[in-house]
Amino acid sequence: RIMRPDDANIAGNVHGGTILKMIEEAGAIISTRHCNSQAGEPCVAALARVERTDFLSPMCIGEVANVSAEITYTSRHSVEVQVNVMSENILTGAKKVTNKATLWYVPLSLKNVNKVLEVPPIQYARKEQEDEGKKRYEEQKLDRLETKQRNGDVILPVINPAEPHTVSYSQSSLIHLVGPSDCTLLGFVHGGVTMKLMDEVAGIVAARHCKTNIVTASVDAINFHEKIKKGCVITVSGRMTFTSNKSMEIEVFVDADPFVDEPRERYRAVSAFFTYVSLSKEGKPLPVPQLLTETEDEKRRFEEGKGRYLQTKAKRQAQMQQAAQQ
Amino acid sequence: RIMRPDDANIAGNVHGGTILKMIEEAGAIISTRHCNSQAGEPCVAALARVERTDFLSPMCIGEVANVSAEITYTSRHSVEVQVNVMSENILTGAKKVTNKATLWYVPLSLKNVNKVLEVPPIQYARKEQEDEGKKRYEEQKLDRLETKQRNGDVILPVINPAEPHTVSYSQSSLIHLVGPSDCTLLGFVHGGVTMKLMDEVAGIVAARHCKTNIVTASVDAINFHEKIKKGCVITVSGRMTFTSNKSMEIEVFVDADPFVDEPRERYRAVSAFFTYVSLSKEGKPLPVPQLLTETEDEKRRFEEGKGRYLQTKAKRQAQMQQAAQQ
Amino acid sequence: RIMRPDDANIAGNVHGGTILKMIEEAGAIISTRHCNSQAGEPCVAALARVERTDFLSPMCIGEVANVSAEITYTSRHSVEVQVNVMSENILTGAKKVTNKATLWYVPLSLKNVNKVLEVPPIQYARKEQEDEGKKRYEEQKLDRLETKQRNGDVILPVINPAEPHTVSYSQSSLIHLVGPSDCTLLGFVHGGVTMKLMDEVAGIVAARHCKTNIVTASVDAINFHEKIKKGCVITVSGRMTFTSNKSMEIEVFVDADPFVDEPRERYRAVSAFFTYVSLSKEGKPLPVPQLLTETEDEKRRFEEGKGRYLQTKAKRQAQMQQAAQQ
Numbered sequence: 006r007i008m009r010p011d012d013a014n015i016a017g018n019v020h021g022g023t024i025l026k027m028i029e030e031a032g033a034i035i036s037t038r039h040c041n042s043q044a045g046e047p048c049v050a051a052l053a054r055v056e057r058t059d060f061l062s063p064m065c066i067g068e069v070a071n072v073s074a075e076i077t078y079t080s081r082h083s084v085e086v087q088v089n090v091m092s093e094n095i096l097t098g099a100k101k102v103t104n105k106a107t108l109w110y111v112p113l114s115l116k117n118v119n120k121v122l123e124v125p126p127i128q129y130a131r132k133e134q135e136d137e138g139k140k141r142y143e144e145q146k147l148d149r150l151e152t153k154q155r156n157g158d159v160i161l162p163v164i165n166p167a168e169p170h171t172v173s174y175s176q177s178s179l180i181h182l183v184g185p186s187d188c189t190l191l192g193f194v195h196g197g198v199t200m201k202l203m204d205e206v207a208g209i210v211a212a213r214h215c216k217t218n219i220v221t222a223s224v225d226a227i228n229f230h231e232k233i234k235k236g237c238v239i240t241v242s243g244r245m246t247f248t249s250n251k252s253m254e255i256e257v258f259v260d261a262d263p264f265v266d267e268p269r270e271r272y273r274a275v276s277a278f279f280t281y282v283s284l285s286k287e288g289k290p291l292p293v294p295q296l297l298t299e300t301e302d303e304k305r306r307f308e309e310g311k312g313r314y315l316q317t318k319a320k321r322q323a324q325m326q327q328a329a330q331q
Numbered sequence: 332r333i334m335r336p337d338d339a340n341i342a343g344n345v346h347g348g349t350i351l352k353m354i355e356e357a358g359a360i361i362s363t364r365h366c367n368s369q370a371g372e373p374c375v376a377a378l379a380r381v382e383r384t385d386f387l388s389p390m391c392i393g394e395v396a397n398v399s400a401e402i403t404y405t406s407r408h409s410v411e412v413q414v415n416v417m418s419e420n421i422l423t424g425a426k427k428v429t430n431k432a433t434l435w436y437v438p439l440s441l442k443n444v445n446k447v448l449e450v451p452p453i454q455y456a457r458k459e460q461e462d463e464g465k466k467r468y469e470e471q472k473l474d475r476l477e478t479k480q481r482n483g484d485v486i487l488p489v490i491n492p493a494e495p496h497t498v499s500y501s502q503s504s505l506i507h508l509v510g511p512s513d514c515t516l517l518g519f520v521h522g523g524v525t526m527k528l529m530d531e532v533a534g535i536v537a538a539r540h541c542k543t544n545i546v547t548a549s550v551d552a553i554n555f556h557e558k559i560k561k562g563c564v565i566t567v568s569g570r571m572t573f574t575s576n577k578s579m580e581i582e583v584f585v586d587a588d589p590f591v592d593e594p595r596e597r598y599r600a601v602s603a604f605f606t607y608v609s610l611s612k613e614g615k616p617l618p619v620p621q622l623l624t625e626t627e628d629e630k631r632r633f634e635e636g637k638g639r640y641l642q643t644k645a646k647r648q649a650q651m652q653q654a655a656q657q
Numbered sequence: 658r659i660m661r662p663d664d665a666n667i668a669g670n671v672h673g674g675t676i677l678k679m680i681e682e683a684g685a686i687i688s689t690r691h692c693n694s695q696a697g698e699p700c701v702a703a704l705a706r707v708e709r710t711d712f713l714s715p716m717c718i719g720e721v722a723n724v725s726a727e728i729t730y731t732s733r734h735s736v737e738v739q740v741n742v743m744s745e746n747i748l749t750g751a752k753k754v755t756n757k758a759t760l761w762y763v764p765l766s767l768k769n770v771n772k773v774l775e776v777p778p779i780q781y782a783r784k785e786q787e788d789e790g791k792k793r794y795e796e797q798k799l800d801r802l803e804t805k806q807r808n809g810d811v812i813l814p815v816i817n818p819a820e821p822h823t824v825s826y827s828q829s830s831l832i833h834l835v836g837p838s839d840c841t842l843l844g845f846v847h848g849g850v851t852m853k854l855m856d857e858v859a860g861i862v863a864a865r866h867c868k869t870n871i872v873t874a875s876v877d878a879i880n881f882h883e884k885i886k887k888g889c890v891i892t893v894s895g896r897m898t899f900t901s902n903k904s905m906e907i908e909v910f911v912d913a914d915p916f917v918d919e920p921r922e923r924y925r926a927v928s929a930f931f932t933y934v935s936l937s938k939e940g941k942p943l944p945v946p947q948l949l950t951e952t953e954d955e956k957r958r959f960e961e962g963k964g965r966y967l968q969t970k971a972k973r974q975a976q977m978q979q980a981a982q983q
Contacts, residue, residue, distance in 0.1 A: 336662040337662060341718060495750075506683075508682060508685070511838055512837065535659060538747040538748070539747045539750075542749070542750070543748070562842050588690075
């Protein structure tokens, strides 16, 4: 579809959140279709996890987004979907790859929301494809387990006016009441809707920190720990964890508060790390002011962020060397 | 994309206007791409006309709409696009053709909005295809000219409370301020946005008349006489012109009021006839209360509507006989 | 226009904010049109104030909202507009008055945003109409001045988990990045967009306090102290100030943070009091848990809220007696 002013920031760059939402919709369609392809209980595929994804080049207002999706692995109870996004300038015909994302879905019964159904197996062209898929499956399973354990953290609001470039200065949160049009047929929030709100908060944190035009550069793996029901109030909070010379890492939490229907406590539903870069008016990357850490926790999170940054950098260099040798 | 509660009426049927909007977006993308396929001045394709289209089967919330478009004829200054819409139930896998529409676009220069550019010719597989296209082109050209002349009419608001089933009783209008996200790169309203509003007004007229769940059955040729600019206030008015036993015909006008920028009078931008049917809770067609005509004009318009109705009916029967003989 | 699932809460009642947004759109159109009715500099009418308005009866999904607007007074630099909203059930034909609102607009030059233009005078049918209008004009002018002075308050975030029914427990805030589609031609946020967000926050505060289905009962005068520009981040915060047996009063602030373009501090742009009631599943008013005040400020605000409540109650009773005598 054509990208509209609504989808973009004031500099004309499409929000990463809009792209994430399109990716998730494509993933939900193909995996729901696949899970219903055999006779059996009807089901809807629910997003369980999005693997790390890079925003390779910014998309602009007036360009057309082409989204394609393919099922690349099935385990007994989950589906792996690969989604590719291309941006096309229909005036010049130029096409660019914008995103490659990998998503994991789980089929939930339409009759009983808490029942996970079996996934019809797919055929692999080669045995290695199945083996590689299985490896990815085991890895993400492990990673999901780990994130779940790590997750007790809460972003506390700041009372005193904070110094520029501190963590407190830019941290932000929003509340959103989950309405009918945010939800699937089962009455749970679309993963894509949640990701769009997460990107919105992360973008505000980044803009507050560096006061320039900012764009999403990448999103680390996002795990959907728990479903969010229609009628919940969700709080989406973001805080900066790390800055390199030209990038910022922001941690985002989604907490759900099922205050109307059920006598249940607020719970952590989703969490992820977003990386942003700052752009000049000509679209060139700008230096990012260094994050000032104050508390022990902030310093620890900065070091952890640095670890993730160096790891990603090393991985990317290895890939480039590999590509150069081929 | 997946149809959401927002796209549908309270009975779960997707608004004809939502489908028209998707059709127009697909048409605008493919024709803008084609008109920029040769080196030359960059341009944007503007919708000039939509041929009569039937809504063959209702689409429902939760279904996926698949839209495909193809260029079928080019004249020197215009492009004919054929768009097909299929609805797919991803739970059952069932697919149905929902719409086949033909649209005409004209390329406008990005530098000078009033300049119509030349269209790169397409290759036809067979000579007959070109001849048939040319015939369609001539026909629509003639029809556009005629409609433009007919167009002086204004729908006056009703002052006294009207009797049920009269024209005055159900006539309706809405105003809309044209914002940035309604517009193309050139700052003109997307044809699809206009059609969606027209369908909304026609639907209110139909629901007021028969007080049941109603759905769009078909739309007569829609001519876009003049462009509508960002910042205009548009008035979309509808009145019932004719009822058969099981259908209602509603005439819809779009008038634009460029009250801020230009010292120009309100002008008629678009007009069309929509046909609606009334459905029971089980989705079966219901009888429609007969329209009570009061003035001479209303009686004349009723007769004209009857003419269109009988003509369409005759055409359809001829097609069915032809199909049966093949 | 027809009320859709998106416009309503999960019980099917249309958000007060949606109605306020429609009211403001109608007011902006009629006053912009009026201010451009004489030759002179083109201008856009900007919302300056909304008088207290009551939500006389809830509107539901599927109903049609009819909005009509009329200019009732003009001073040299401002326009008073009276807007009426009726809800119509198009299936039964039943109509109800939902709202009567009075709005004040000021014409800003399209060429120079900081220039307030002169308003063409209107003709009054009777001299008294002009006198009464003038009186309303003087009153609101005074009230605007007062509110501006009162306005230093900030809603501080809460750190420790709060007890149910305290002020801290339900207070809430959201951030919103002002995008192109929130804005007028001049690049300032539509008053209606701001009011919709204010109602959203107030609604979440009310729902958190009483954990039931809640609806907007009335909105006190809203003053728009300063314009909010495209690209700002706005923070909308709400806290409960007073509860009677069957109603809750919530104070809402809008603060704007123009962090990208200008080196300017965050400023208070709008503030208002919203009154909510709690409804049972059958739509009957429910008792509201009493607000627990802890600090001196909270106790003071409770007493002030009580004052407003008793005053409104007395006014309404006087009106009813008057009506009964006529």
